[in-house]
Amino acid sequence: MSQAEVIDGLQFTRAALEKRGTVGMERLPRLAQLQCSTEGLAYHLSGGRAGNGKPCLRLSVRGSVELFCQRCLDPIHLPIAIDAELQLAENVREISEADDEIDRVLASRRMDVGGLVEDEVILALPMVPRHEECMHRRAK
Numbered sequence: 001m002s003q004a005e006v007i008d009g010l011q012f013t014r015a016a017l018e019k020r021g022t023v024g025m026e027r028l029p030r031l032a033q034l035q036c037s038t039e040g041l042a043y044h045l046s047g048g049r050a051g052n053g054k055p056c057l058r059l060s061v062r063g064s065v066e067l068f069c070q071r072c073l074d075p076i077h078l079p080i081a082i083d084a085e086l087q088l089a090e091n092v093r094e095i096s097e098a099d100d101e102i103d104r105v106l107a108s109r110r111m112d113v114g115g116l117v118e119d120e121v122i123l124a125l126p127m128v129p130r131h132e133e134c135m136h137r138r139a140k
Contacts (some may be wrong), residue, residue, distance in 0.1 A: 009088050009107040013047035013055035019113065020044050027114035030122060031065065038065045041080060043117050055088045055107070061117050067125070071134035078129070082120045 007019070022040040025032060041063035050056040061082040066075050088107035089095045095104045105116070 006110050006112055007045075008109045009047075009057065009105075009111045010055060011109075012045075012111075013049070013057065013088060016046070016048050018044070018046040021113070023114045023117045028118050028121075030118055034067070034122070034125070036065045036067045036125070038063055041065075041117055041121065043113070045113060045116070050085060050087050050102075052087075057086045057088065057105070057116070059084045059086060059116055059120060061120055065121065065125075067129045069131050069134055070128050071130050074131070076129050076131055078125070080121055080124060082124055084120050086116070 005019070005021075007017075011017075020043065022042050024040050025037060028036075028038070028041075031038070041061050043062075044060040046058045048056060048058065059082070061080055063080050065078050065080060067078060068074070069076050084103060086105045087102050089098075089104045090107060092106060095106065098104060105111075105119075
């Protein structure tokens with residue numbers, strides 16, 4: 001089911017290319033380690049320039065994941081709707097020394113689209129997943 005692939009980040013942004021596809025669990029090993037599952041996450045990736053003129057990737061991810069409530073241990077279905085702009089950095093130092101709120105990723109000739117999708121989904125997950133009603137339930 002997975003259609004994700006590898007891109008050359010700088011070439012992708014220079015040419016303003018676009019990719020669409022679906023990433024299945026077989027391409028999301030870190031989500032599996034977090035005990036998440038999904039029937040697939042649809043993505044749209046486009047290359048271009050950020051407002052500051054730097055190369056960037058715009059990534060949209062749609063779908064849902066299932067994880068477990070940390071209070072009752074029943075499944076929770078979490079809708080995923082992510083729109084991220086990822087500025088490409090030439091080296092790790094550029095990322096670590098940045099003093100702003102811009103999201104950056106290391107530019108590479110072999111950027112895994114599934115990995116980019118997985119990174120953004122992991123960042124969107126709650127630290128402690130709980131059902132709404134479990135948040136307000138008192139411990140006994």
